[in-house]
Amino acid sequence: MSTAGRLDIAIVGYGTGGQAAAVFLSRDGHNVQVFERAPSPRPIGAGFLLQPTGLEALWSLGLLERALAYGAPVERLYGETIGGRPVMDMRYRELDPRLFGLGLQRGTLFSLLDRAWTPAVQAGCSVAAVDTDRGTLTDARGRRYGPFDLVVVADGAASQLRGQVAPAHLDRPYPWGAQWCLVEAGAWAWPAELRQRYRQARAMAGMLPVGTHPDDPTPRASFFWSVPTAELEPSAWCGEPAWRAGLDAVWPEAAQALGATCVPEGLAAARYRDAVHSRWHAGRAVLLGDAAHAMSPQLGQGVNMALLDARALRDALREAPPAQALPRYVQRRRAHVRAYQAWSRWLTPLFQSERDLVAHVRDWGFHPLTRIPGLRNQSLRVLTGTRYGWFGALQPDAAFLEALDAARTRGQGWRPARSAAALAETPPG
Numbered sequence: 068m069s070t071a072g073r074l075d076i077a078i079v080g081y082g083t084g085g086q087a088a089a090v091f092l093s094r095d096g097h098n099v100q101v102f103e104r105a106p107s108p109r110p111i112g113a114g115f116l117l118q119p120t121g122l123e124a125l126w127s128l129g130l131l132e133r134a135l136a137y138g139a140p141v142e143r144l145y146g147e148t149i150g151g152r153p154v155m156d157m158r159y160r161e162l163d164p165r166l167f168g169l170g171l172q173r174g175t176l177f178s179l180l181d182r183a184w185t186p187a188v189q190a191g192c193s194v195a196a197v198d199t200d201r202g203t204l205t206d207a208r209g210r211r212y213g214p215f216d217l218v219v220v221a222d223g224a225a226s227q228l229r230g231q232v233a234p235a236h237l238d239r240p241y242p243w244g245a246q247w248c249l250v251e252a253g254a255w256a257w258p259a260e261l262r263q264r265y266r267q268a269r270a271m272a273g274m275l276p277v278g279t280h281p282d283d284p285t286p287r288a289s290f291f292w293s294v295p296t297a298e299l300e301p302s303a304w305c306g307e308p309a310w311r312a313g314l315d316a317v318w319p320e321a322a323q324a325l326g327a328t329c330v331p332e333g334l335a336a337a338r339y340r341d342a343v344h345s346r347w348h349a350g351r352a353v354l355l356g357d358a359a360h361a362m363s364p365q366l367g368q369g370v371n372m373a374l375l376d377a378r379a380l381r382d383a384l385r386e387a388p389p390a391q392a393l394p395r396y397v398q399r400r401r402a403h404v405r406a407y408q409a410w411s412r413w414l415t416p417l418f419q420s421e422r423d424l425v426a427h428v429r430d431w432g433f434h435p436l437t438r439i440p441g442l443r444n445q446s447l448r449v450l451t452g453t454r455y456g457w458f459g460a461l462q463p464d465a466a467f468l469e470a471l472d473a474a475r476t477r478g479q480g481w482r483p484a485r486s487a488a489a490l491a492e493t494p495p496g
């Protein structure tokens with residue numbers, strides 16, 4: 068229980084950030100109520116890479132074992148040109164032999180977090196306004212909720228509420244987005260690697276093994292295909308033969324893995340934003356997850372950041388009442404987030420743009436540069452999410468590292484995922 072006692076807390080949005088905040092805060096004894104726009108809350112998109120940072124947040128919720136039971140351990144981050152020239156080649160173990168990433172289906176994390184508390188979710192409720200002084204919410208139909216002691220605004224990258232909490236000094240869409248979907252992993256040749264293939268910066272395909280889902284034992288991989296946002300409009304659809312031929316020219320193995328996928332119906336469209344706030348809180352309201360710091364997924368950190376935000380908010384509320392806890396939470400998270408937002412902003416045009424010269428320099432310079440010993444360590448830290456600020460490092464908890472090491476020794480996460488029945492038998496925490 069926090070020093071502030073039991074608080075009435077509203078959370079807007081039941082994505083990863085809202086879910087994680089709900090679990091962390093309800094477990095501390097707070098009275099948590101979630102407001103979610105979707106009539107039936109569910110994850111959108113395919114899969115993602117959990118970094119050691121995000122795994123540590125799950126560990127602190129007692130959910131590491133469950134995540135490992137379903138996810139696909141990822142040892143290596145590898146990207147190459149269509150000619151086979153390596154552009155990125157990093158292994159977690161170079162940083163620490165105990166570390167690895169975990170590919171996870173969105174639905175799996177959704178389900179793990181949803182089962183980790185007694186959900187109190189008002190679904191189909193689109194929040195239109197937040198009164199930061201009173202701690203009240205108003206939905207799109209004019210209904211009022213509250214007052215709450217604290218309102219956590221976690222309504223995602225395209226947040227309509229962030230400006231009501233604090234003005235953004237940057238909030239703009241990226242000109243490129245993606246199509247993505249889950250495919251059967253089948254005999255995919257690289258089951259422990261995030262792999263990408265590039266043709267200049269104009270085309271990028273990615274495949275990430277993401278394991279299974281509690282309700283579906285089929286191992287899957289998450290496919291990613293970079294697209295200018297204008298081409299995500301249905302009116303710009305190039306037709307299935309041209310689309311498949313485009314992918315085949317970049318990565319025949321991925322095109323083959325996509326064979327059974329209906330396109331474009333089976334592909335989800337993703338658009339990203341870049342949003343920077345100098346303040347994340349006002350009165351009784353605070354921003355969390357993409358609502359606080361939307362960024363391009365180039366470095367694959369957003370889910371991890373949302374989990375870390377939720378844990379940091381929980382920790383700050385354990386130490387002090389909201390008026391003092393909110394600035395502490397922001398202060399602890401901002402240095403981590405700011406550096407990643409800047410790196411994502413700089414790196415994205417190297418991978419998603421029409422800048423051929425920039426891509427050429429990337430193809431020739433990136434890999435050799437990241438082989439220089441000092442720079443290699445820096446790049447490893449950035450890619451694994453463990454850089455803190457420009458020069459610092461997040462130090463994982465020793466007990467968490469032991470838990471990871473023990474899982475590896477036991478072969479946990481390296482064997483086929485367990486059934487839903489086995490999950491139900493695993494006690495939380």
Ligand SMILES: Cc1cc2nc3c(=O)[nH]c(=O)nc-3n(C[C@H](O)[C@H](O)[C@H](O)COP(=O)(O)OP(=O)(O)OC[C@H]3O[C@@H](n4cnc5c(N)ncnc54)[C@H](O)[C@@H]3O)c2cc1C
Nearest residue numbers: 080082083084104115116194223356357367368369370371
């Ligand atoms: C293609 C792609 C690949 C990615 N890959 C990775 C990766 O590998 N690793 C990684 O860590 N991150 C990755 N990310 C980033 C990650 O998906 C996001 O950072 C993360 O999902 C943010 O979580 P969130 O809870 O802040 O927002 P969201 O997950 O967007 O959740 C917001 C929720 O708020 C709800 N909502 C919105 N408005 C309202 C309203 N007015 N009232 C009520 N509810 C509302 C929405 O319906 C939604 O449920 C990727 C993103 C993309 C697009």
